[in-house]
Amino acid sequence: xxxxxxxxxxxxxxxxxxxxxxxxxxxxxxxxxxxxxxxxxxxxxxxxxxxxxxxxxxxxxxxxxxxxxxxxxxxxxxxxxxxxxxxxxxxxxxxxxxxxxxxxxxxxxxxxxxxxxxxxxxxxxxxxxxxxxxxxxxxxxxxxxxxxxxxxxxxxxxxxxxxxxxxxxxxxxxxxxxxxxxxxxxxxxxxxxxxxxxxxxxxxxxxxxxxxxxxxxxxxxxxxxxxxxxxxxxxxxxxxxxxxxxxxxxxxxxxxxxxxxxxxxxxxxxxxxxxxxxxxxxxxxxxxxxxxxxxxxxxxxxxxxxxxxxxxxxxxxxxxxxxxxxxxxxxxxxxxxxxxxxxxxxxxxxxxxxxxxxxxxxxxxxxxxxxxxxxxxxxxxxxxxxxxxxxx
Amino acid sequence: xxxxxxxxxxxxxxxxxxxxxxxxxxxxxxxxxxxxxxxxxxxxxxxxxxxxxxxxxxxxxxxxxxxxxxxxxxxxxxxxxxxxxxxxxxxxxxxxxxxxxxxxxxxxxxxxxxxxxxxxxxx
Numbered sequence: 001x002x003x004x005x006x007x008x009x010x011x012x013x014x015x016x017x018x019x020x021x022x023x024x025x026x027x028x029x030x031x032x033x034x035x036x037x038x039x040x041x042x043x044x045x046x047x048x049x050x051x052x053x054x055x056x057x058x059x060x061x062x063x064x065x066x067x068x069x070x071x072x073x074x075x076x077x078x079x080x081x082x083x084x085x086x087x088x089x090x091x092x093x094x095x096x097x098x099x100x101x102x103x104x105x106x107x108x109x110x111x112x113x114x115x116x117x118x119x120x121x122x123x124x125x126x127x128x129x130x131x132x133x134x135x136x137x138x139x140x141x142x143x144x145x146x147x148x149x150x151x152x153x154x155x156x157x158x159x160x161x162x163x164x165x166x167x168x169x170x171x172x173x174x175x176x177x178x179x180x181x182x183x184x185x186x187x188x189x190x191x192x193x194x195x196x197x198x199x200x201x202x203x204x205x206x207x208x209x210x211x212x213x214x215x216x217x218x219x220x221x222x223x224x225x226x227x228x229x230x231x232x233x234x235x236x237x238x239x240x241x242x243x244x245x246x247x248x249x250x251x252x253x254x255x256x257x258x259x260x261x262x263x264x265x266x267x268x269x270x271x272x273x274x275x276x277x278x279x280x281x282x283x284x285x286x287x288x289x290x291x292x293x294x295x296x297x298x299x300x301x302x303x304x305x306x307x308x309x310x311x312x313x314x315x316x317x318x319x320x321x322x323x324x325x326x327x328x329x330x331x332x333x334x335x336x337x338x339x340x341x342x343x344x345x346x347x348x349x350x351x352x353x354x355x356x357x358x359x360x361x362x363x364x365x366x367x368x369x370x371x372x373x374x375x376x377x378x379x380x381x382x383x384x385x386x387x388x389x390x391x392x
Numbered sequence: 393x394x395x396x397x398x399x400x401x402x403x404x405x406x407x408x409x410x411x412x413x414x415x416x417x418x419x420x421x422x423x424x425x426x427x428x429x430x431x432x433x434x435x436x437x438x439x440x441x442x443x444x445x446x447x448x449x450x451x452x453x454x455x456x457x458x459x460x461x462x463x464x465x466x467x468x469x470x471x472x473x474x475x476x477x478x479x480x481x482x483x484x485x486x487x488x489x490x491x492x493x494x495x496x497x498x499x500x501x502x503x504x505x506x507x508x509x510x511x512x513x514x515x
Contacts, residue, residue, distance in 0.1 A: 305426055307450035311402065324450070325426050333426070345423030381408050381454065383430040383446040384423060 003317040005363045009203075009295055009356035010152050010180060011321060016205040019249045023207065026242040034239050035230065044241050051248025055212055058255040059197065060188035067213045067231045068244050072179040075198030075213035076103035076146075078224040078235075079175045083144045083196075084116055086222040087173075091141035097121045097129055097158075098339045100148050104177055105335075117141065126288040127156035127340050134166060144173045149181035149197075153323055153336040153352060154287030155296025157185065164193030173219065179203055179211075183254035184262065184293050195219055199251075201243065205357070206250030210243030265294040265355050268364050272297050272353065275368040280375050282388070286340065286350065295355040300342065303385040304349045304378040306333075312374040313351075318367060323350040345384070394451060395485040401455035406462050409444040416512065418504025421497050427453045429501040431461065435509055438469045445501070452491035456498035459483050464502055469509065475502050 006014075015023075026047065032040025034048050049063070056063040069075045084094065096108055098120045108118045119137040121129045129147065138145075145167050150157045160176060167174035175196035178187065183204025189197055196219065200211040215221055215234075227236025254261070273285060282302040301309065306322030313320055323334025325348060332338070333347035353367070379385040394402070411432035421427040427449035434442035443465050447457040460480055464472040477495035481487050487495060509515070 303448065305449050305453070308402070308454055311399075311451045315403065343424075344426070348423070348426040381405065381446055382448040383419065383428050384448050386410065386430075386446060 003366065005318045005359070005366060007353040007355065007359065007363075007367070008319045008321050010155075010293075010352065010354035012202045012208065013205045013356055014358075015202075015207050015246065016250065016253060018253065019206055019246045022249045023242040023246045026245055030241075032241075034241065035228070044239075047241060047245050048239055051244045054248040054252045055199075055214075058182070058187070058251045059214055060190050061214050062217065064232070065214055065217055067215060067235050068239060068247070069198075069211045069213055069235060070209055070240070071202075071211040072101070072177065072198050072200035073103040074224065075200075075211050076101065076177055077107050078213055079146065079196050079198065079221070080104065080107045080111060080144070082221040082224055083173055083175070083219075084111055086220045087143045091139075091143040093117045093119070093139055093141040094144045094146065095119045095121065095134065095137050095142060096146045097123060097148065099123050099127055099151055099153075099156075099336045100146070101152060101177055101179065104146060104148070121147075123156075123339055125341050126291075127151055127154045127286075127336065128288060128291070129158055131159060131162050131166070134163065138166075138170055138172065142170070142172050144175060146175040146177070149176045149178040149187075150185065150293050151287070151336060152180045153334055154298045154340065155180075155292035156288045157181070157291045157293065160194070161192050167195070168193040180293060182251065183258070184295060186255075186258055189214055189216070196221075201247040201250050204250055204254045207243050207246040210240050210247045212247065261357065262294045264357075268355050268359060268361065269294060269297055271361065271364045272355070272367065275364065276371065279368060279372045283375075284346070286337065286342070293354075296352070297354070298350065298352045300337070300346050301349045301351065301375050301379075302346055303382045303388065304375060306348055306350050308378055309349070309351055309374065312378070313371070316370045316374070318370065321352045321354075323352070324348045393488055394455075395487075397459075397483070397485040398452060398455040398487065401458040401484065402451045405445075405454055405458040407444050407458065407465070408446070410446060411442060411444050416505040416507075416509025418501050418506070418508055420500045420504050421449070421453075423448065426450065427494065427497055429453065429457050429497050431457070431501045431505040433505045433509055435469065440464050440467055440469065440472055449494065449497075450491070452487055452494040453497065455484060456480050456487075456494045457501065460498040460502055469506055472502060473506055475499055 032044035034045040182199040197214040202208040286298040306324030337347035414432040415435040416433040419430040477499040480495040
């Protein structure tokens, strides 16, 4: 089997050749430290500044509001710890959701141990929070609302504009983990009243190990990483210049092509979802039917388990992911799938396929040819399916 | 992650299926945890003449069920009762640490099926 189809773009993407091309000379030729006074340093500084402008432009922010980090997790950690520590005098309460990435959830758990109060908003069957729940959760002690833009597993997009409005009215800082959204959704932090936003380059065809945090001017936030005076004294450590340049190029390309990109992915996604739902019985689509990332399809196939499904797909050259316990490395299936009300046994049979720019209609045809056979084969081995068939 | 032996038993599982009017049936695990194994035995004169399995679970769960059925086929009931999870792991050239519980399930499934046989036949 020579065919190889990558359908795990929410895990990571390959770096675009145009991005890599801009990065490569920085390793060998323009390797200066942006803090240095000499020409090598000044050239590097210029590259960092240019990249910062590109990131700011893509988000509708000011360049001085962009801080480069080592990725999305660092940005998320920085916001939660930096805001709570710096605003202790105003309150000790954070509002977030049950379906956040672990970079948010585990950091919140740490803050709870330190005495902060955290409200985890529930979600409905589509993975959507309720604005009423958000309003009800706000107290005089609330200093931060952190709600992800779009979910990494099921693709559901939250009502960010409405959340932004409420946060502004109540004068509470609003952060969104937009790691899955940037490159897929048009964002304007000013119009949407977003005070802080985390992003990661490798999710939109940039390199790994580089991300950014947008922080609205005037926000009171402590540093996470202490040391030298890089990033205007807010984030220490010699700048990852090749990464920063790659991030700048990748976000520029993503923003320029966003409509075309989404149109292409939406067509493929519809074909994939419709095809799977039509061909495979006892299947459910997870996430919101419309308010979802253009690249995301997430299914649960009843009576089978996700890891054996992934292994079978991999043998046919198809790369996907699952929220089953066996793939998460814990005893429980994904917290996101449980939060949308799925029973454990159904959550174990999940499959996430996330599309990208290099996928084609033929790839989808191939998946639709191979997947039903694999599901049927596994079901025929399953004692759970035997009961269903026997009962009919 | 998995040995060639595990992948072999996962991709071409031996003895998949069910036996109508089986002399012993054992089902262990639960759907909540993501693993269920069901083993069917055909026994004549205390010898396991035929064995089939059905498993809901990960790659390791399927592979351990498959090799366990191979290991007990043709054995006497008492010999089959001596099957240990360690023997299953060794026969598969090892399992990742987080998958050892699958071998335990395989051992338990075999024992549950024999138990059922003994109960049914007043042994």
